[in-house]
Amino acid sequence: MTRYSTYAPEFAIEIGGARIPAALRGAITRISYTDGIQGADRVEITVANDDLRWLDHPLMQVDQRFTLSLGYAPDPLEKVFVGEITGVSASFPGGGMPTLTVVAHDFLQRLTTGTKDRxxxxxxxxxxxxxxxxxxVVSFVAATNLLIPDVDPVGAALSFLTMLLAYATTPPGEAQRGVRVQRSQSDxxxxxxxxxxxxxxxxxxHTADPQGFVLRFQFPLSDLTPSVSLTWGGSLADFTPRLTTVGQVAGVQTKIWIASIKTELTVVLGWDFDRAAFDLQVFPGFLSAEDVLGEEKSRGVLKVDALGAATMPKTLLSELVPRLNNRLTGSGSTVGNLAIKAGRVIDLKGLGEQFSGLYRITSATHSIDGGGFRTSFDVRKEVWFGSIPTPRGVAGLARVNGQRIG
Structure with missing residues (x-):
């Protein structure tokens, strides 16, 4: 990147497969592009509608193909979004310039229409x-929506492994409990x-070809290398971390019946912050969690229902991991940086021992307006990025295996 590029933000927009006319490009006062790992990516542009010249214009209509590229001149721009226009709104103020706001979403939004039973x-x-x-299953559903599925190898392997482990101990007559059924749900x-x-x-x-059509299923452990590093007081303009124990648990518990030995078992899955490893405990069902874990730790155990051994591993993991990974979150901003993308890892420095380190980017918003090119982002610190310190005096839910975290 040249020394001039930092000061010259640039963008390019295509609607309906062609570059927008220069007059429309010159009327755009703001662009905002948000990508995330929860729902469809979104672009919003604001157009100064002088003399209502863009009102009812053919380019300002829903269902038009919409492509956005961003970057710094004179370097080549990066195509960051491919989707379609999903909404248009107008503003006619009593004083001042009328405007149009055009919203586009990526093709993931197509999966939200209609429901199926299968x-x-x-x-x-x-x-x-x-x-x-x-x-x-996910590959089939993606393909029926004209999207190209991409399940990362680590996530696919772990999914197969948990399924094989479950069915190794499941009687054939109970195997159907693990069948995926779509009941009056959208895709x-x-x-x-x-x-x-x-x-x-x-x-x-949007970084994979063909752009806009690759539906990614990513397991976080498959990508632990930071794509960008920011330092507070330098490249990191601001950062607001949030550490909370609300919704946190010491473990997740379920009961399963093993027909082959006619025994009920209690299974508790927790996370050992000291060893950075899962802590699995299995004991006879006639024993209570208090008997095995102790009264203090058992108060922090969430009890859930599993349909049997076939669904037990995924039930425990799906309840525990999201809670652990949302214990320390934050939001920040920096000068426009397209390396900051949802799903990637970012390394934040200069924030002290407690809040520095690796985070997963959960959403990123890139905006160009009169103030220049800015990037804001939301992050979470996942448990495999290292132990998350706990403020002094916090007990109960902040203990794993009887030891205080931090």
Whole structure:
């Protein structure tokens, strides 16, 4: 990047497959692009509508293909968004310039329309129904929406492993309990449920070809390398961390019945911050959590229901991991930086021992207006990024395996 590029933010917009005319480009007063790992990415542009010249213009209509590229001149721009216009609104103030606001979403929003009822199983005569693996299910649903599925290898392997471990101890007659059934759900809600069970993030990967059509299913452990590093007092303009124990648990507990040995088992899954590893405890169902874990720790255990051994691993993981990963979150901003993308890792420095370190970017907003090119972002510190210190005096839920965190 040249020394001049930092001072010359630039953008390019295509609507309907062609560059917008210079007059329309000159009328744009603000551009905001938000990408995230929760829902469809979104672009919003504000147009000065002098003499109402852009009102009812053919380019300002819904369902038009919309492409946005951002960067700094004179360097090549990066195509950051491919989608379609989903909304247009107008403002006619009593004094001042009338404006148009155009909103576009990526193709993930197509999955939110309509509902379906269907099951995903393999029927084996004389034996019964067996579930289709989750990576195959999400690939099928994505393909039916004309999207290209991309399940990262780590996430797919762990999904297969948990399924095999579950069915190794599940009687054939109970295997159908793990069959994925879509009941009056949109494809988006159905895929979001599967993603939650497997610990995946679902989003359109605009960096992959063909841009705008690759639906990414990412397991966080597959990407732990920071894509950008920011230092407070320098490249990091501001940062607001939020550490909370609200909603946190010491572990997640469920009970399962093992028919082969006619025994009920209690399974508790927790996280050992000292060893940075999951802590799994299994004991006979006639014992209470208080008997095994102690009264103090058992108060921080969340009890959930699993349909059986087939669904137990994913039930425990889907309840525990999101709670752990949302214990320390934050938001910040910097000068426009396209390396900051949702799903990637960022390294924040100069924030002290407690708040410095690696974070997962959960959303990023890039905006160009009269104030220049800025990037704001939201992040979370995931448990595999290292121990999250706990303020002094916090007890109860802040203990794992009987030891205070921090």
């Amino acid at each position: 099951g995903f199983q393999i029927d084996i005569p004389t034996i019964g129904q067996f579930p289709i693996p989750d990576p195959a 988006f809600d159905f895929l979001s449920g599967i993603a939650k069970d497997n610990g995946w993030e679902v989003y359109i990967d």
